Amino acid sequence: MTTIAFSLNGRAVQAEVEAGTRLIDLLRESFDCTEVKEGCGEGECGACTVLLDGRPVTSCVLFAWQAHGRTVVTVAGLPKQELSRIQEAMVGQGAVQCGFCTPGFVLSIKALLDSNPTPTRGEILAAVSGNLCRCTGYERIARAVEQLTRQGGSPCAP
Ligand code: FES
Ligand code: FES
CATH class of the missing domain: 1.10.150.120 ([2Fe-2S]-binding domain)
Incomplete structure (x- = not known):
């Protein structure tokens, strides 16, 4: 487990994550960001899009640790x-x-x-x-x- 810290919808947050934890799972399961939808789970459909440092990314194909030190915005933010x-x-x-x-x-x-x-x-x-x-x-x-x-x-x- 690794501790990561990042900004989520304007709030500083921390989480313990496994190396293989996906960003979408961290957002939905640890922070109740259910507005981040899972469609294909393969980076193809964009349903799981979030803004990472202002740029759209598919959170189903990113590891949670990749958000460390960065800014994540969901549509709710x-x-x-x-x-x-x-x-x-x-x-x-x-x-x-x-x-x-x-x-x-x-x-x-x-x-x-x-x-x-x-x-x-x-x-x-x-x-x-x-x-x-x-x-x-x-x-x-x-x-x-x-x-x-x-x-x-x-x-x-x-
Ligand atoms: S769920 Fe389809 S791109 Fe992430
Ligand atoms: S997939 Fe139904 S409105 Fe776009």
Whole structure:
């Protein structure tokens, strides 16, 4: 067992982990971060996406010890206004159905817009290429991001 320390959704936390403990298991089982979903368990679907130092990663293929000294953000750790804004755009464009993929998409979209507030359609599709949605298809998700892009910077944005 190793003790690791990291920032989780803005809080300093510590945990005892085995060398082979996956980050997704640590988050779900030790910190009740059940918003981090497990789909494929192989790094392919993006349901388990979290932000590690601001970049989207698939937590099912990372070891927990890899979070040591770093910053982890789940969808529950986003500022409420920012989360609402992304969710409302996705719902408004019909980009949420079963919702299983949504936390991962929200984090990939947030990371995209943080680094590139005016992405092209191609950049949007590239940014969410690691997230699979079996319900809505990517057209609606891309439209939601384009809606957010149009709202970007406006003091009237929700
Ligand atoms: S559960 Fe991690 S990528 Fe699918
Ligand atoms: S909304 Fe069901 S998988 Fe995306």
